[in-house]
Amino acid sequence: MNKLQPIIIKYAGALLLASLLFAACKKDDHFIGGTPTDPYAKSNLTTYDYLKQNKLFDTLVLMIDRAGMKDEINGNVTFFASTNYSIKTLIxxxxxxxxxxxxxxxxxxxLDSFPVMELRDSIRAYMYKGNVERRNLSLERQVFKNMVGEDFIIRLVETTDYSGIFSKPVQYLELTKIIDGQDPDPLPENYPDARKDIADIIQTSGILTKTGVLHVLRNSHKFYWIR
Known part of the structure; x- marks a missing residue:
């Protein structure tokens, strides 16, 4: 996880996280960053409707509509959603x-410049059959195949950035695109950048919609993993 550079922003972020983590002892399902909220708060909405009612996903919804994938998004799938900021980077x-x-x-x-088939493949690359939830994940690498047949690692990662506030490390959900086989651990100093896997943190995880599971990639994510 990238550290905030300015000291004031860092401590402000820590205080915000502290307030959010206060409820962590009670629930462990739906997380914003490393913090929990009610996983069933939006269970009356389908995945598509959840995205459509949130302005952070305006562009993503337009892509889904252009690709004709509303029914697929509302299937029994886990979807890692990109925000408008992420897609704007690609455009x-x-x-x-x-x-x-x-x-x-x-x-x-x-958006009209994207070939429809490319849009479909790009969106399906963020989709996984069935439910991929935090409760079934660990710190160990687990490989999942997305709906275009690509291998990704989905796991929990720990940070001690807030060790001065909390006695235990904060756990985040991480999605990693495997580039050329899994990176060795530890990574050699001379390991080529072009072969390195691309990992990103989930800013909101474990949203249980009426039709599936939704995780939200952070705003700095680059849609379809452009370097």
Whole structure:
């Protein structure tokens, strides 16, 4: 997990986390970062409707609609959702690429520019059959195959960043894209960057919707794992 650099922001974040973690002794299912809330708070909504009612997922919902995948999202699946910020990063990268290709800074890449089949594969890459929940995970690496046949590691990771506040490490859910076989542990100093797996932290985990399980990747996640 990336550490906040400014000291004031760091301590402010620690205090916020402290207030959220106060209820951690009572529940252990639905986490925002490393903290729990009621996992059944949105159980009356399908996964698609949960995303649609939250403005953080406006762009993702548009992608799902364009791909014609509402029914798939509402199937018995676990979905790792990307926020608008994450998808915007990809669109910005695509925009720069086509501007360079055509030497025209006025060209813009938009959602309509994505081929439908690419959209479907990209969204399915964040989908897993059945329920993938924290209670079935541990600190050990577990490999799951997504709905396009790619292998990902889903596990819990611990941080001691708040050891001055809590007696036990805080556990986060982590999703890792395997690039060229699992990285060795420990990682050699000269291990090529191009072969390194790409890991990201889940900012909200364990949302049990009416139709499946929803986890939310942090805003800094780069949609479809662009480096």
């Amino acid at each position: 910005d990268v695509r925009t720069k690429l086509i501007q360079l290709k055509y030497n025209d800074e006025n060209i813009k890449y938009t």
